[in-house]
Every structure is written in C-alpha cells, then in structure tokens.
Amino acid sequence: MSDGRRERKKAQTRSRIQEAALDLFASQGYRETTIAQIAARADVAxxxxxxxFPAKDDLLFADDPFTAESLAGRLRERPGSTLDAVRDWMHATMRALDERDRDSGLDPAHIWQRRALRAGLLMADDDLRGRARAGYRDLEVLVAGGIGADIGLPADALLPRLTAVTVVAGLREIYVTREGRAQSSTSDLSPLVDEVLAFAEAGLTRTGAARGILPGLT
Structure with a gap:
C-alpha cells in the first residue's frame, strides 16, 4: 500500500471513530459511553x-483547526490590527473547513451539525468545559498580547485582557446561540463572527477613547 493510500485510510478510520463517538455521546451521554462501545459502533478494534485517541476526551478535542498555533501564525503575519487578524483567521479557517468537506464529498450541513453537537457536549460537562477553557486561555493570551501591542499597553493590562476575553468568549458562544444553530454550514457563521469582532472593537475604541488611548484599529 502506498504512503498516500495508507494516510487516506488512516484518516477515514479516524473520522469514522469520531463520528461513532459523537453519535454515542449524544444518545447516551459522554460519561456513560465506553471505548468498547465506540469501537463496536465504528467497526474497529x-x-x-x-x-x-489515547484519552477519551481526545475524541472531542483532537483535530480542531482553531488552534493557538494557527492564530499565532496569523498574528505574526498581520498587516493591520489584531482584531482584523482574528477576523481573517476565523474566516480563512472556516472556508478551509468547508472546502475540505466538499473535496471529501461530505455535506457541509452535516459537518456543521457535528461541530454544533460537539460544542453542546463540551458545555454540558464540567471536565470537558474545563479542558476547553484551558485552550481558550491560550487564545486569549495571544489576542491580549496583540491588542496590547496595538494600543501601547502591556498584555496583562485590563483593556487588552478585557477585549481578548470578549473576543474569544463571543466566538465560542456562536456555536450555541439561536443564530448559530440556525446556520447550515461553518462558513454561514461569517456574519456572526463579524458581529462579535465589531462588538469587541466598539468596546475597545470607546473605552480607549475615554481613557485617552487611541487604539490603532484601522
């Protein structure tokens, strides 16, 4: 078997396992689902x-494209403000997800439903929510650092931190909002992403102006 074919087969198996896990987590609960049940549903050992997936929660966290590493790369290359870079990063990552799914013959609506289901599972379990928040923290630190550099404040100052938390929390909440659940594909979320970033930018600009800071946002 060629290396390319071997990698495709491995990716297909991995995807089938994750699909089986999500189905079982949704129907009978994350904690109630065993690895043996997932293996049986996926028809693998x-x-x-x-x-x-060495740990059970890896079934929900592995392969997430919205990583701190990818955001850090976008921030290093940014030509404009940090908030512009975050917006571009979100849009580019969502487009890549939809393109990948179409190239694989998958229905974008199905993939979006799975991502929304994953988000609901993370929010419903204390331990999963804790692990997710640890990942969000890495994103917040990156965004705060960038905004601090934009407006001439330390990354741990209140205004950069407050804006970063607003951005990351807002983007996270899209998945479980009424508006987010009404969408049929990942890229359909673009207007909601823009709304979150506009909300954060307005707060940053208004608060910065009130404190005599002129954020370099445009």
Missing part, C-alpha cells in the same frame, strides 16, 4: 480507538 478497541485498540484501534486508543491508538488514534
């Missing part, structure tokens, strides 16, 4: 599940 239990060992295969653990080879791909």
């Amino acid at each position: 239990t060992r295969t599940v653990t080879l791909h």
